Amino acid sequence: MLLITRKIPPAVAARAAREHMVRQLEIQGVFDSAVLLENLEGVDAILCTPADRFDAALIGKLPQQVRVIATFSVGLEHIDLAAAAAQGVEVCNTPDVLSTATAELALTLMLMAARRAGEGERLLRAGKWAGLSPTFFLGRRVSGKTLGIFGMGRIGRELAGMARGLGMTVHYRNRSRLAPELELGAVYHGDDASFLGAIDFLSINAPGGAETYHWLNAARIGMLKPGAVVVNTGRGSAVDDEALIGALRSGHVLAAGLDVYNNEPHVHPGYLELENAVLLPHIGSATVETRDAMGFLALDGIKRVLGIDGDQ
Numbered sequence: 001m002l003l004i005t006r007k008i009p010p011a012v013a014a015r016a017a018r019e020h021m022v023r024q025l026e027i028q029g030v031f032d033s034a035v036l037l038e039n040l041e042g043v044d045a046i047l048c049t050p051a052d053r054f055d056a057a058l059i060g061k062l063p064q065q066v067r068v069i070a071t072f073s074v075g076l077e078h079i080d081l082a083a084a085a086a087q088g089v090e091v092c093n094t095p096d097v098l099s100t101a102t103a104e105l106a107l108t109l110m111l112m113a114a115r116r117a118g119e120g121e122r123l124l125r126a127g128k129w130a131g132l133s134p135t136f137f138l139g140r141r142v143s144g145k146t147l148g149i150f151g152m153g154r155i156g157r158e159l160a161g162m163a164r165g166l167g168m169t170v171h172y173r174n175r176s177r178l179a180p181e182l183e184l185g186a187v188y189h190g191d192d193a194s195f196l197g198a199i200d201f202l203s204i205n206a207p208g209g210a211e212t213y214h215w216l217n218a219a220r221i222g223m224l225k226p227g228a229v230v231v232n233t234g235r236g237s238a239v240d241d242e243a244l245i246g247a248l249r250s251g252h253v254l255a256a257g258l259d260v261y262n263n264e265p266h267v268h269p270g271y272l273e274l275e276n277a278v279l280l281p282h283i284g285s286a287t288v289e290t291r292d293a294m295g296f297l298a299l300d301g302i303k304r305v306l307g308i309d310g311d312q
């Protein structure tokens with residue numbers, strides 16, 4: 001029996017139903033582990049999402065029969081991997097298939113933030129557009145500028161390719177330097193100060209978790225050039241919200257484009273008041289094509305662990 005925590009795309013649900021007995025929960029908003037625990041009878045596989053927190057306490061309560069947790073995400077920070085391993089539960093995620101969609105959204109946010117697209121749309125819809133003038137609504141050009149990518153994994157590299165298409169120069173910060181065939185001319189920095197001081201746009205594409213927690217804090221924001229643009233499609237936990245909001249207020253950071261937040265779905269109220277913040281509701285991978293591919297990959301992982309062969 002496969003337990004699915006939240007509503008999934010129809011094509012994925014149809015395949016899941018061909019391959020398993022399915023128990024479909026429709027949890028919305030904040031995850032309630034009690035609801036999950038009440039529904040585990042006969043379950044050997046769970047399909048969850050990043051909004052569902054599988055900490056050590058919850059994993060410890062899973063019946064022995066549960067052999068695999070597949071998450072509808074590349075991110076794994078919501079699952080205590082050590083606790084799962086200790087209990088003999090395999091964990092599968094959905095890398096690669098969402099890289100293009102997420103990079104597209106990072107690029108969308110870069111363009112929207114620099115060209116004040118959200119603010120302009122709000123102004124027009126409010127009936128406040130008084131007409132053209134040479135000084136009206138000036139933003140900043142994106143082409144020809146320097147993009148700094150924090151986290152040069154699959155999504156970061158996809159974004160680098162798109163940015164090169166716009167004539168941007170790409171710099172990056174990563175755990176380690178990439179091989180030349182992956183780097184493709186991007187400039188590697190071994191420390192934050194040289195990286196942050198060299199760029200006009202910062203895109204956070206690193207995973208969440210302890211290693212990147214509040215990486216973009218007041219000290220690092222201070223290392224950015226005045227007028228830099230910050231974009232985050234990785235995890236909200238990589239940003240200290242108070243520090244970023246302060247820098248957006250002062251103008252040291254010209255604009256930000258955010259798709260991910262600390263404490264989702266709650267958004268720090270400071271952002272909501274800022275015209276220079278573009279705010280999207282965690283839709284980096286939200287295309288029909290990508291969500292189907294993610295679901296199919298998660299189901300592949302479940303089949304592998306449960307030892308189910310071939311297409312059912």
Ligand code: 8YV
Binds near residue numbers: 074
């Ligand atoms: C979510 C994500 O998975 O893959 C990730 O880590 O954050 C997203 O793609 C998706 O929003 C819904 O499950």
